[in-house]
Amino acid sequence: MTTLARPARTGEARPGLGFTLEGLSLGYGRGPVLHEVGLEIVPGEVLVVVGASGSGKSTLLRAMAGLLAPHGGRILADGVPVAATSADRAMVFQDDGLLPWRTVRANVELPLRIRGTPRRGRAAAAGAWIARVGLAGAEDRLPRELSGGMRQRVQLARALVGAPRAVLMDEPFGALDAQTRAQMQRLLLEVLADTRATVVFVTHDVDEALLLADRVVVLGRHGVRSVIEMHGPRDPAADRSETRARILEEL
Amino acid sequence: MIAPARTSPPRAAAAPTPSPRGARWGWAAKAASLPAAAGVWQALTVTDARLWLRFDRLPTLGDIAAEAARRLADPVYYLDLLQSLLRILTGFGLASVAGVAVGVAVARSRRTRHVLLPLLEAVRPIPAIALVPVAILLFPTDEQGIVFITFVAAFFPVMVSTRHAVRALPTLWEDAVRTLGGGRRHVLWNVVLPGILPGVFGGLSVGMGVAWICVISAEMISGEFGVGYRTWQSYTLVDYPAVIVGMATIGLLGWSTSAAVELAGRRATRWLPRAEGRES
Numbered sequence: 001m002t003t004l005a006r007p008a009r010t011g012e013a014r015p016g017l018g019f020t021l022e023g024l025s026l027g028y029g030r031g032p033v034l035h036e037v038g039l040e041i042v043p044g045e046v047l048v049v050v051g052a053s054g055s056g057k058s059t060l061l062r063a064m065a066g067l068l069a070p071h072g073g074r075i076l077a078d079g080v081p082v083a084a085t086s087a088d089r090a091m092v093f094q095d096d097g098l099l100p101w102r103t104v105r106a107n108v109e110l111p112l113r114i115r116g117t118p119r120r121g122r123a124a125a126a127g128a129w130i131a132r133v134g135l136a137g138a139e140d141r142l143p144r145e146l147s148g149g150m151r152q153r154v155q156l157a158r159a160l161v162g163a164p165r166a167v168l169m170d171e172p173f174g175a176l177d178a179q180t181r182a183q184m185q186r187l188l189l190e191v192l193a194d195t196r197a198t199v200v201f202v203t204h205d206v207d208e209a210l211l212l213a214d215r216v217v218v219l220g221r222h223g224v225r226s227v228i229e230m231h232g233p234r235d236p237a238a239d240r241s242e243t244r245a246r247i248l249e250e251l
Numbered sequence: 252m253i254a255p256a257r258t259s260p261p262r263a264a265a266a267p268t269p270s271p272r273g274a275r276w277g278w279a280a281k282a283a284s285l286p287a288a289a290g291v292w293q294a295l296t297v298t299d300a301r302l303w304l305r306f307d308r309l310p311t312l313g314d315i316a317a318e319a320a321r322r323l324a325d326p327v328y329y330l331d332l333l334q335s336l337l338r339i340l341t342g343f344g345l346a347s348v349a350g351v352a353v354g355v356a357v358a359r360s361r362r363t364r365h366v367l368l369p370l371l372e373a374v375r376p377i378p379a380i381a382l383v384p385v386a387i388l389l390f391p392t393d394e395q396g397i398v399f400i401t402f403v404a405a406f407f408p409v410m411v412s413t414r415h416a417v418r419a420l421p422t423l424w425e426d427a428v429r430t431l432g433g434g435r436r437h438v439l440w441n442v443v444l445p446g447i448l449p450g451v452f453g454g455l456s457v458g459m460g461v462a463w464i465c466v467i468s469a470e471m472i473s474g475e476f477g478v479g480y481r482t483w484q485s486y487t488l489v490d491y492p493a494v495i496v497g498m499a500t501i502g503l504l505g506w507s508t509s510a511a512v513e514l515a516g517r518r519a520t521r522w523l524p525r526a527e528g529r530e531s
Contacts, residue, residue: 085430086432087431097424099424099427101445101448101520111431115432142521162431
């Protein structure tokens with residue numbers, strides 16, 4: 001297995017977004033799920049958020065995407081308050097967010113279509129991304145004709161084709177079997193190497209967090225319990241038992 | 252290089268395919284269904300059966316066939332047919348467009364809902380055919396009145412099913428389009444309109460059925476041409492074989508237009524996970 005160096009991300013891609021979370025309270029209905037969260041997210045880093053079910057991981061991500069308004073506090077993206085969704089902050093969902101009536105190609109072209117990219121440019125960019133995620137030849141298939149892993153590859157291509165400055169990933173591999181999940185983690189690391197986008201990745205799988213993260217945020221009841229820096233190369237074979245134990249303790 | 256995705260077949264859409272023997276039986280039953288009904292009719296009418304229900308005054312298949320042959324050779328028959336079809340297609344076509352538009356607007360916009368819903372809910376229980384007096388007063392010609400009645404009849408099933416289909420859309424699809432930079436317009440075109448098609452086609456099927464009921468009834472009351480008008484005229488002239496020919500014509504027209512809606516619906520919703528090749 002190739003070892004990916006930890007920051008291996010350069011190139012001409014657009015720089016990642018930096019986020020500042022200030023006194024952020026989030027929730028649905030009455031009680032807040034997250035209370036007074038403060039966090040700095042550095043442009044271009046891969047921040048993995050772990051936490052037990054109901055700790056507000058997905059809620060946090062939805063708020064950062066602009067899908068959910070905070071109860072209190074604010075979220076700044078490059079210093080500008082997040083007030084609505086934006087193509088700069090693409091999201092990858094755990095449940096299949098693909099539009100089932102669109103083929104793989106049409107799904108991947110969607111962000112470019114929304115942006116008004118001419119047909120030829122759309123087709124070229126979508127084709128390149130579909131090949132990049134290993135789905136060349138499946139362009140004309142409908143989502144229902146794809147396996148779970150293939151559908152997540154399409155979601156990844158669709159999120160990245162528009163060159164967003166941040167990618168918000170909500171347990172994207174949570175529903176996959178172990179082997180497919182490992183393949184997808186590798187694919188993610190490889191494609192991220194070409195972008196400088198900031199990645200916020202939510203998971204409940206500590207090993208996934210250890211593999212992907214520059215930093216791991218552990219969410220507990222109502223807020224951030226700890227932030228753990230990762231060091232060394234992104235190598236699945238590396239011994240991370242100490243960090244692992246620490247995260248599990250925090251959880 | 253990225254390794255190509257495992258192209259193992261996804262959880263296969265496992266449609267139970269009928270055995271060849273089962274399929275043959277199905278076709279045979281379908282083909283025999285109408286002739287069997289005709290056979291029962293013939294037996295009851297030839298024997299002038301009076302089994303509480305009185306079949307002695309109804310025409311036999313022979314009488315009906317002779318009348319049908321006469322009607323088929325008469326250009327007026329085709330004029331009636333065309334007239335009814337034109338009325339139903341105009342009324343139904345307008346109702347489909349308006350029903351989807353109003354259904355989406357009411358489901359997606361609170362302001363529209365507040366303004367339109369009380370009115371729509373108050374008018375909905377009125378049978379379209381009860382609007383005949385209003386239609387006669389309102390429209391300069393009978394023709395427009397009949398189309399109006401047909402429109403009203405088909406509008407409500409389409410509008411109601413559209414409204415429910417919009418409300419049943421998973422929010423995930425809308426979230427996905429919004430986080431890809433899409434606004435309201437994009438959500439409407441890329442999520443709402445394609446996503447509601449399965450529900451809308453349910454409404455269109457029902458709408459087509461009630462549109463036929465109403466166009467025929469309206470023709471019987473105030474038409475100058477049309478299958479409904481002709482059928483009622485035959486009844487008043489005590490020409491019972493012609494009544495049955497008229498009824499059979501209505502049945503066939505209704506069946507073929509419903510089949511057209513069904514076919515269009517299946518084509519437009521090919522993406523649904525219901526399996527390919529499943530017999531229906």
